[in-house]
Amino acid sequence: MKKELDNLWYSYLIESVLKKSDKEKELIKQFSTDNNTLIETLNNQQKELLEKYDQSLSTLNGLTEKMAFIKGVKFTARFLFEALSED
Secondary structure (H helix, E strand, O other): HHHHHHHHHHHHHOOOOOOOOOHHHHHHHHHHHHHHHHHHOHHHHHHHHHHHHHHHHHHHHHHHHHHHHHHHHHHHHHHHHHHHHHO
């Protein structure tokens, strides 16, 4: 079952078009500006460390999203099973 949930997650990522709200666009623009300002102040070693940090954070965020998705699917399946079963 876990493999099927993984497949569902990756299919969801490929098939879903993520539309960003105006607020999200604004935050992304601000993040980009702040990130560029920070990078300009760093030496090469610090830039490498920041890149590694960003990669680790991105990996963690991706895993967290996937696990939240899987928990949501499992909850929905349990909810539907309970709702449709006779008391």
